[in-house]
Amino acid sequence: MDTLTSAYYASHAAECAARYDAADVLPLHELLQSLAPAGSRVLEIGGGSGRDAAFLVHLGYDTTYTDGCEEMVREAVKRHPELATKARCAAFPLPDDHALLLERYDMVLCAAVIMHLDDASLERLAMQLVRMVADTGWLVLSHSRGHRCPARNRDSCGRLFIERTPTNVNSVLRNGGFQPVELIENADGLGRDGITWATHVLQKTS
Numbered sequence: 568m569d570t571l572t573s574a575y576y577a578s579h580a581a582e583c584a585a586r587y588d589a590a591d592v593l594p595l596h597e598l599l600q601s602l603a604p605a606g607s608r609v610l611e612i613g614g615g616s617g618r619d620a621a622f623l624v625h626l627g628y629d630t631t632y633t634d635g636c637e638e639m640v641r642e643a644v645k646r647h648p649e650l651a652t653k654a655r656c657a658a659f660p661l662p663d664d665h666a667l668l669l670e671r672y673d674m675v676l677c678a679a680v681i682m683h684l685d686d687a688s689l690e691r692l693a694m695q696l697v698r699m700v701a702d703t704g705w706l707v708l709s710h711s712r713g714h715r716c717p718a719r720n721r722d723s724c725g726r727l728f729i730e731r732t733p734t735n736v737n738s739v740l741r742n743g744g745f746q747p748v749e750l751i752e753n754a755d756g757l758g759r760d761g762i763t764w765a766t767h768v769l770q771k772t773s
């Protein structure tokens with residue numbers, strides 16, 4: 568994980584988690600439920616406050632929550648104790664010998680994370696995701712548009728912040744082996760002016 572990005576989340580974990588837990592995510596939750604039935608194996612990458620993983624656990628999904636920042640993982644478990652046995656620290660892309668790469672999931676959620684990855688890391692992530700998603704399984708991945716980044720590829724908090732067009736992201740994921748099924752564009756769930764989100768729904772084709 569990018570060092571400055573990790574340092575930011577580590578020192579603001581409680582504040583970020585409280586903010587993320589308050590976001591309006593009803594459309595995302597409805598989407599997740601519509602793609603895979605309860606009981607499905609789901610992996611969340613960069614899960615932050617644990618909001619979405621906790622939602623899935625309550626509905627009976629076999630959920631694994633991950634985040635690359637240890638302090639965020641601790642905060643998620645504090646806020647959502649039901650994640651205690653389901654949470655682990657994992658920064659993506661993973662090292663080639665990481666045990667998670669041997670797992671297969673019916674759905675992977677990666678919301679609001681890839682802005683913190685450089686292009687080479689995003690390409691590696693796409694290759695790892697196609698390995699970890701079961702045949703006909705789903706990838707739901709979102710990224711933002713419209714953040715102000717005063718320094719090159721860094722936001723005002725120092726986080727690595729690379730915004731891409733949906734076309735660009737689709738092409739990386741397609742090269743990884745996913746078939747785009749739907750692209751949903753939303754206003755910001757935290758209500759910030761000028762920020763919009765693209766949510767990609769992709770399926771692994773065998």
Ligand SMILES: C[S@@+](CC[C@H](N)C(=O)[O-])C[C@H]1O[C@@H](n2cnc3c(N)ncnc32)[C@H](O)[C@@H]1O
Pocket residue numbers: 568569572576587612613614615616633634635636639657658659660677678679680683684
């Ligand atoms: C903007 S927050 C989004 C949190 C949550 N997914 C949501 O939608 O509310 C980004 C999260 O991604 C995590 N993160 C950043 N880079 C990561 C990486 N390379 N691997 C895993 N997690 C990462 C951060 O620690 C943070 O919790």
